[in-house]
Amino acid sequence: MDWRRHSVLGRLAGAVARRFGALLLTVLAAAFLSAALMRLAPGYGMDERQLDPRLSEDSIAAVRARDDPGLVSGFAGYLGGLARGEWGNSISLQRPVRELMAERAGLTVRTVGAGLGLAWTLALALSLLLERLHRRAPDVAATLVTGGMLCLPAAVVALLFLHLGAAPAFALAVILFPRIFRYVRNILAASAQRPHVLAAQARGLGGVRLLWRHVSIPAAPELLALVGVSVSMAVGAAIPVEALCDSPGVGQLVWQSAMARDAPVLMHLTVVVALVTSAANVFSDAARAVVAREA
Amino acid sequence: MRRAARIVLAAIFVLMLGANVFAPYGYERQFREEAAAPPTRAHPLGTDAVGRDRFSRLLYGGRISILLAPAAALVSVAIALLAGLSAALLGAAWARVVSAAIDLFLSLPWLFLLLAVRGLLPLNVSPGVSISVTFALLGLLGWPGPARVMMAAAGRQSRSDYVLLARAGGESGWRVAVRHILPNLAPITLAQFWTTAPAFLLTEANLSLLGLGISEPMPSWGNLLRELQNVAALPREPALLVPLLLLVATLSCCQLARAADEVSI
Numbered sequence: 001m002d003w004r005r006h007s008v009l010g011r012l013a014g015a016v017a018r019r020f021g022a023l024l025l026t027v028l029a030a031a032f033l034s035a036a037l038m039r040l041a042p043g044y045g046m047d048e049r050q051l052d053p054r055l056s057e058d059s060i061a062a063v064r065a066r067d068d069p070g071l072v073s074g075f076a077g078y079l080g081g082l083a084r085g086e087w088g089n090s091i092s093l094q095r096p097v098r099e100l101m102a103e104r105a106g107l108t109v110r111t112v113g114a115g116l117g118l119a120w121t122l123a124l125a126l127s128l129l130l131e132r133l134h135r136r137a138p139d140v141a142a143t144l145v146t147g148g149m150l151c152l153p154a155a156v157v158a159l160l161f162l163h164l165g166a167a168p169a170f171a172l173a174v175i176l177f178p179r180i181f182r183y184v185r186n187i188l189a190a191s192a193q194r195p196h197v198l199a200a201q202a203r204g205l206g207g208v209r210l211l212w213r214h215v216s217i218p219a220a221p222e223l224l225a226l227v228g229v230s231v232s233m234a235v236g237a238a239i240p241v242e243a244l245c246d247s248p249g250v251g252q253l254v255w256q257s258a259m260a261r262d263a264p265v266l267m268h269l270t271v272v273v274a275l276v277t278s279a280a281n282v283f284s285d286a287a288r289a290v291v292a293r294e295a
Numbered sequence: 296m297r298r299a300a301r302i303v304l305a306a307i308f309v310l311m312l313g314a315n316v317f318a319p320y321g322y323e324r325q326f327r328e329e330a331a332a333p334p335t336r337a338h339p340l341g342t343d344a345v346g347r348d349r350f351s352r353l354l355y356g357g358r359i360s361i362l363l364a365p366a367a368a369l370v371s372v373a374i375a376l377l378a379g380l381s382a383a384l385l386g387a388a389w390a391r392v393v394s395a396a397i398d399l400f401l402s403l404p405w406l407f408l409l410l411a412v413r414g415l416l417p418l419n420v421s422p423g424v425s426i427s428v429t430f431a432l433l434g435l436l437g438w439p440g441p442a443r444v445m446m447a448a449a450g451r452q453s454r455s456d457y458v459l460l461a462r463a464g465g466e467s468g469w470r471v472a473v474r475h476i477l478p479n480l481a482p483i484t485l486a487q488f489w490t491t492a493p494a495f496l497l498t499e500a501n502l503s504l505l506g507l508g509i510s511e512p513m514p515s516w517g518n519l520l521r522e523l524q525n526v527a528a529l530p531r532e533p534a535l536l537v538p539l540l541l542l543v544a545t546l547s548c549c550q551l552a553r554a555a556d557e558v559s560i
Contacts (some may be wrong), residue, residue, distance in 0.1 A: 033400075273407055
C-alpha cells in the first residue's frame with residue numbers, strides 16, 4: 001500500500017515538474033502582457049503631482065521628464081529587481097510592496113480557502129443528492145435557484161453580506177457555489193449516462209455504491225480539472241468581496257491600488273495572481289492526469 | 296419559455312432604446328428642492344441624493360448597458376471566431392500559439408486585469424471616454440473563453456468529411472472557412488454571444504459598484520446599483536432595488552434564451 005502511495009505521489013511530482021516550464025512561461029507572459037496593457041492605458045505615466053499648484057514650473061518639468069526606459073528594457077529591469085528580491089514601493093501607501101503583500105496574503109488565503117471549501121462542499125453535496133434522487137422537479141428547482149444566483153453581481157452579494165455582518169468567506173461561497181454547482185452537476189450527469197452505469201441500473205443495481213464507485217470516481221479527473229478553474233474564479237471574486245466587506249486582504253489592495261492608480265503594486269499583484277492561478281491549474285491538471293491514469 | 300424570455304428581453308430593449316421618448320426628464324436634470332424624495336407621480340422611483348429622477352436615469356442607464364454590453368460581446372465573439380478559425384486552418388504551429396494565448400489570458404482573472412487597466416485612466420477622464428474604455432476593455436479581454444469553444448468546434452468541422460471533399464475539389468482554405476465552416480459555427484457563435492453579453496453586463500455592474508466603471512453623471516445599471524451601498528435605507532426606499540431587479544430579469548431572460556439555443560444546438 002505504502003509503495004503504491006509513493007508511486008502516485010512520485011507520478012504527481014513528475015507531472016507537476018513536466019508542467020513547470022509552461023507555468024513559468026505563462027507567468028512571464030502574463031507579467032509582460034499586464035506591463036504592455038498598463039503602458040497602453042490612456043493614463044499611463046501621468047503623475048498627479050503635475051496638477052499640484054504648489055509645485056514650480058521646473059519641478060513639474062522634472063516630474064514630466066522622469067526617465068521612461070521603454071517597455072522591453074523597463075520589463076527587463078523589473079524582472080531583475082524581482083530576482084534581487086526588490087519589489088519597489090507603493091506610490092499611494094508609501095510602503096514596500098513586499099511588506100504590503102506579506103501582511104495581507106494570509107487573510108486572503110484564509111478567505112479564499114474557506115469560501116472555496118464551502119462552495120465545493122455545497123456543490124458536491126447538492127449534485128450527488130440530485131443524482132441520487134434522479135427526479136426532475138428538484139433538478140429544475142436547483143437549476144432555477146442557482147440560475148438566479150448567477151444573475152446577482154458579486155459586488156451586490158458582498159454588500160448583502162456586509163449588511164448581515166457575515167464573514168467575507170460566506171459571501172465568496174455564495175458567489176462561487178452556483179458556478180461550481182453548474183459544472184459539477186453537468187460532469188456527474190454525463191458520468192451517470194455512461195453505458196456501464198446504465199447497464200448496472202438496468203440490472204437493478206443502484207444506491208450509494210453505484211453513485212460512488214461508478215459515477216463519482218470516474219468523474220474525478222474532470223472534477224480535479226475544475227478545482228484549478230475554481231481557484232481562478234475565487235481570486236477574481238475576492239476583489240469585490242474584500243473591497244466592499246472592508247476585509248484588508250490582497251483583493252482590497254488590488255482595488256485600493258486601482259483607485260489610486262498605483263502601477264507598481266498592480267504590476268506585482270498581476271505577477272502574484274498569475275502565479276497562484278497558473279500553479280493551481282498546473283496542480284489540478286497534473287492530478288487529473290495521474291488520477292486518469294490510475295483509473 | 297424561450298418565447299416568453301425573448302418577448303421580455305425585446306420589451307426591455309425597446310423601453311431602454313426609447314429612453315428619449317419614455318423618460319420624463321433628462322438623466323442629468325436636477326430637482327434640487329426634491330433631493331432624495333420618495334416616489335411620487337412626477338418621479339415614479341423617487342429622486343437620488345442630488346435630486347435626479349431615478350426612473351429617467353434607469354432608462355438612460357439601461358440604454359447604455361444594454362447597447363454596449365452586446366457590442367462588446369460582439370467584439371469578443373468576433374475575435375474568438377477569428378482565433379478559432381485561424382487555429383483550425385493555419386496548421387498545428389499556429390494552433391499551439393492560439394492555445395497558448397488563450398491559456399495566458401485565462402490564467403489571469405479578468406476582473407483583476409480590468410481593474411488594473413481601468414485604474415490607470417486619468418482622473419479627469421470624460422464620461423464618454425470612460426464608457427468607451429470600459430466596454431472596449433471588456434470586448435478585448437473577454438475573448439479567451441469563447442475562443443476555446445470556437446477552436447474546438449472549428450477543429451472538429453475542419454476534420455469533417457465535407458471539408459475534405461471541398462478541399463479535394465480544389466477550394467482554398469479561406470473559401471472553405473467562409474463558405475462551409477463558418478455557417479456550421481453559427482449556432483455555437485450565437486450561444487457564445489448569449490453567454491458573453493450577460494457576463495459583460497455583470498462585470499460592468501461590478502466595476503461600477505467598485506467605483507471603476509462608468510463615471511458620473513452618465514448613468515448605467517452598474518452605477519445605479521451604487522445606491523444599494525446604503526442597505527439600511529432599503530426598507531424605507533424599496534425603489535432602490537428596481538435597477539437590481541431589472542438587471543436580474545434581463546440576465547435571467549438571457550439565460551433562458553441561451554438554454555433554448557444550447558438545446559437546439
